[in-house]
Amino acid sequence: MAAPLALHLEFGGGAELLFDGVKNHHVTLPGQSDPWDMKQLLAWIRGNMLKERPELFIQGDTVRPGILVLINDADWELMGELEYQLQDQDNVVFISTLHGD
Amino acid sequence: MAAPLALHLEFGGGAELLFDGVKNHHVTLPGQSDPWDMKQLLAWIRGNMLKERPELFIQGDTVRPGILVLINDADWELMGELEYQLQDQDNVVFISTLHGD
Amino acid sequence: PLKSLTTLSNEDIMRFSRQLLLPELGVPGQVSLSNKSVLVVGCGGLGCPLAQYLAAAGIGRLGLLDYDVVELSNLHRQVLHTELTLGQPKALSAAGAISRLNSAIQCVPYHLQLSRENAIQLIQHVLMYDIVADCSDNVPTRYLVNDACVLTGKPLVSASALRMEGQLTVYNYRGGPCYRCLYPSPPPPDTVTNCSDGGVLGVVPGIMGCLQALEVLKIASGQGSSFEKQLLMFDGQEGRFRSIQLRAKQAGCAVCGETPTVTQLQDYERFCGSAATDKCRRLNLL
Amino acid sequence: PLKSLTTLSNEDIMRFSRQLLLPELGVPGQVSLSNKSVLVVGCGGLGCPLAQYLAAAGIGRLGLLDYDVVELSNLHRQVLHTELTLGQPKALSAAGAISRLNSAIQCVPYHLQLSRENAIQLIQHVLMYDIVADCSDNVPTRYLVNDACVLTGKPLVSASALRMEGQLTVYNYRGGPCYRCLYPSPPPPDTVTNCSDGGVLGVVPGIMGCLQALEVLKIASGQGSSFEKQLLMFDGQEGRFRSIQLRAKQAGCAVCGETPTVTQLQDYERFCGSAATDKCRRLNLL
Numbered sequence: 001m002a003a004p005l006a007l008h009l010e011f012g013g014g015a016e017l018l019f020d021g022v023k024n025h026h027v028t029l030p031g032q033s034d035p036w037d038m039k040q041l042l043a044w045i046r047g048n049m050l051k052e053r054p055e056l057f058i059q060g061d062t063v064r065p066g067i068l069v070l071i072n073d074a075d076w077e078l079m080g081e082l083e084y085q086l087q088d089q090d091n092v093v094f095i096s097t098l099h100g101d
Numbered sequence: 102m103a104a105p106l107a108l109h110l111e112f113g114g115g116a117e118l119l120f121d122g123v124k125n126h127h128v129t130l131p132g133q134s135d136p137w138d139m140k141q142l143l144a145w146i147r148g149n150m151l152k153e154r155p156e157l158f159i160q161g162d163t164v165r166p167g168i169l170v171l172i173n174d175a176d177w178e179l180m181g182e183l184e185y186q187l188q189d190q191d192n193v194v195f196i197s198t199l200h201g202d
Numbered sequence: 203p204l205k206s207l208t209t210l211s212n213e214d215i216m217r218f219s220r221q222l223l224l225p226e227l228g229v230p231g232q233v234s235l236s237n238k239s240v241l242v243v244g245c246g247g248l249g250c251p252l253a254q255y256l257a258a259a260g261i262g263r264l265g266l267l268d269y270d271v272v273e274l275s276n277l278h279r280q281v282l283h284t285e286l287t288l289g290q291p292k293a294l295s296a297a298g299a300i301s302r303l304n305s306a307i308q309c310v311p312y313h314l315q316l317s318r319e320n321a322i323q324l325i326q327h328v329l330m331y332d333i334v335a336d337c338s339d340n341v342p343t344r345y346l347v348n349d350a351c352v353l354t355g356k357p358l359v360s361a362s363a364l365r366m367e368g369q370l371t372v373y374n375y376r377g378g379p380c381y382r383c384l385y386p387s388p389p390p391p392d393t394v395t396n397c398s399d400g401g402v403l404g405v406v407p408g409i410m411g412c413l414q415a416l417e418v419l420k421i422a423s424g425q426g427s428s429f430e431k432q433l434l435m436f437d438g439q440e441g442r443f444r445s446i447q448l449r450a451k452q453a454g455c456a457v458c459g460e461t462p463t464v465t466q467l468q469d470y471e472r473f474c475g476s477a478a479t480d481k482c483r484r485l486n487l488l
Numbered sequence: 489p490l491k492s493l494t495t496l497s498n499e500d501i502m503r504f505s506r507q508l509l510l511p512e513l514g515v516p517g518q519v520s521l522s523n524k525s526v527l528v529v530g531c532g533g534l535g536c537p538l539a540q541y542l543a544a545a546g547i548g549r550l551g552l553l554d555y556d557v558v559e560l561s562n563l564h565r566q567v568l569h570t571e572l573t574l575g576q577p578k579a580l581s582a583a584g585a586i587s588r589l590n591s592a593i594q595c596v597p598y599h600l601q602l603s604r605e606n607a608i609q610l611i612q613h614v615l616m617y618d619i620v621a622d623c624s625d626n627v628p629t630r631y632l633v634n635d636a637c638v639l640t641g642k643p644l645v646s647a648s649a650l651r652m653e654g655q656l657t658v659y660n661y662r663g664g665p666c667y668r669c670l671y672p673s674p675p676p677p678d679t680v681t682n683c684s685d686g687g688v689l690g691v692v693p694g695i696m697g698c699l700q701a702l703e704v705l706k707i708a709s710g711q712g713s714s715f716e717k718q719l720l721m722f723d724g725q726e727g728r729f730r731s732i733q734l735r736a737k738q739a740g741c742a743v744c745g746e747t748p749t750v751t752q753l754q755d756y757e758r759f760c761g762s763a764a765t766d767k768c769r770r771l772n773l774l
């Protein structure tokens with residue numbers, strides 16, 4: 001049984017508008033027998049934080065195209081993407097790509 | 102007898118020109134009985150790193166007017182200035198004030 | 203192609219004296235700038251400050267591409283245009299302002315809507331330039347410009363701005379990723395917000411366009427960029443910059459990967475499900 | 489003082505529509521901008537982009553102060569001036585460019601060398617403005633402008649640039665330090681490098697001037713600044729920004745402290761041992 005996990009979640013580039021316009025969220029994931037991974041975090045966000053139109057954030061079991069995920073200031077592709085095992089105090093950023101001039 | 106101390110020293114805003122134009126220096130201060138403080142670090146820089154015209158960097162026992170000292174990304178005034186006791190892996194920045202348009 | 207200069211004129215030495223003093227630039231760097239050409243895709247909030255500072259710094263040739271005409275609602279951020287050029291094509295309005303600042307710059311305006319039909323024309327334009335700056339205002343154009351740069355081997359300095367935020371990356375440069383490596387699939391059209399929908403504080407694209415100009419100048423003068431595997435994010439409300447380490451070039455990328463499926467330009471409006479303009483309003487959700 | 493507006497005209501609503509969409513600004517923020525006045529000290533590499541974006545955003549009145557005339561060596565970074573305004577006072581050249589961009593802005597040029605003799609005049613100018621932006625090119629002027637702001641209670645948004653580096657801080661604002669709190673004594677004259685001596689890449693003051701404009705706009709619209717107790721440092725070669733936490737206002741400060749000794753403007757050239765211009769060359773060591 002692993003201990004609860006404190007995370008700093010950030011949303012930017014417009015993605016925060018799906019979370020009441022709040023960019024910074026300090027959340028605690030409950031303890032569970034296996035370590036938390038990113039796939040589970042996305043399901044948890046969907047179940048606990050997303051109020052409406054979850055398809056604007058999540059499609060299938062990953063984030064929708066056009067949202068970049070950063071784990072501790074690095075592209076999540078460098079960290080294992082959905083399989084990354086979260087550590088206590090990790091910083092996870094979901095940033096919507098901007099297209100405007 | 103304290104262990105040797107590894108520091109990251111940075112010079113910017115033109116102060117690097119007194120150090121062969123090199124902005125980043127990783128240095129190790131030898132172990133000594135008392136902890137190293139900023140006053141001693143300045144004397145060590147003067148004795149070991151400054152090649153010429155030390156008065157352009159140090160005046161009396163402190164830095165010359167117009168150089169700002171930052172310890173771990175905070176103004177050294179918040180950290181005790183000359184009395185601050187250095188810790189292993191500290192980052193110390195000496196930045197010359199810019200005046201140009 | 204530009205004729206190749208090897209020295210500076212006396213007037214150049216006077217004009218650029220303050221930057222010739224820089225050890226990072228010097229006479230060789232300045233000569234290199236004067237032999238380089240840059241295609242600016244979009245003469246809006248990013249393209250205006252970018253073109254302004256590239257011309258001021260002595261880039262040899264600037265291509266200025268835009269499909270649009272100057273409107274009053276542009277002037278809060280598109281600072282090369284003026285009340286007197288309202289209604290003119292932006293590419294022409296920008297070229298006029300540029301030549302008042304530095305008449306020695308070769309300035310080539312392209313008043314052009316990018317589409318499937320003129321894709322071959324675009325590739326030929328891109329081929330004539332050394333560096334491309336993406337200052338566009340819509341998703342299809344960003345994929346189109348990316349693919350054109352990969353197919354012609356040109357570095358792409360890309361910035362974007364919306365509301366009070368900005369992003370900057372250099373694509374397809376020294377082993378770094380291209381835009382498709384990062385974003386293999388386009389965003390669903392109803393998640394895309396542009397400046398017409400979401401608004402933008404004018405000086406935010408000003409900041410991002412200047413940063414973009416700096417990276418173009420560093421590449422053009424031979425210093426190299428800091429952003430070929432990094433994303434710079436700016437939050438103007440918090441006054442905060444953050445640098446993010448990006449993935450390497452992806453072996454499976456559809457255009458720059460080992461077995462590319464995109465070997466010529468495509469229909470990007472169909473690919474993205476949206477038009478290559480920022481005019482038509484969409485669901486304003488993200 | 490500016491006459492106080494409470495609504496926007498239809499033309500304003502068109503012109504500023506893209507920034508009116510921002511929840512951080514909106515109509516109240518835009519009305520507030522149109523009722524604010526900003527004194528820009530120095531129409532050079534920082535002052536040009538700053539004034540350009542403040543005018544574009546709809547600041548009600550801009551004071552443009554400079555002692556100098558436009559030279560060819562300015563044009564690589566001072567982008568409001570043009571080949572046609574060479575030899576003109578910079579304050580006038582800048583005012584002309586500003587009114588082409590937004591003719592509704594009240595633009596007041598001051599062609600003026602700051603000195604002990606016109607210190608009282610300066611204080612009276614400063615009193616008429618809501619916010620001061622220091623875009624000057626020399627040390628005596630930076631102390632003079634700081635003291636004038638403290639004595640009149642105005643926020644001072646200060647930036648500087650040299651070579652490929654820039655710095656930005658907001659002084660004398662919401663309990664933060666003033667310039668003298670940070671730098672109680674002036675630097676020895678032979679350690680001071682200006683742009684004439686050390687050079688500067690033009691787009692670096694472009695970036696810093698835009699960032700300075702953003703902080704002015706945030707203060708003028710009531711959002712407040714991010715930099716009243718912070719120093720933003722930019723290294724253009726590494727493409728790196730860093731925010732430094734600064735000391736609070738100092739009880740012992742000679743001008744903003746509890747028992748100030750500076751209660752009126754002084755002779756700043758004597759205090760600094762150098763002239764209030766960037767013309768005369770000095771030892772080029774730092």
Ligand SMILES: [Zn+2]
Pocket residue numbers: 379380381382383384451452455456457458459
């Ligand atoms: Zn790719």
Ligand SMILES: [Zn+2]
Pocket residue numbers: 665666667668669670737738741742743744745
């Ligand atoms: Zn003070």
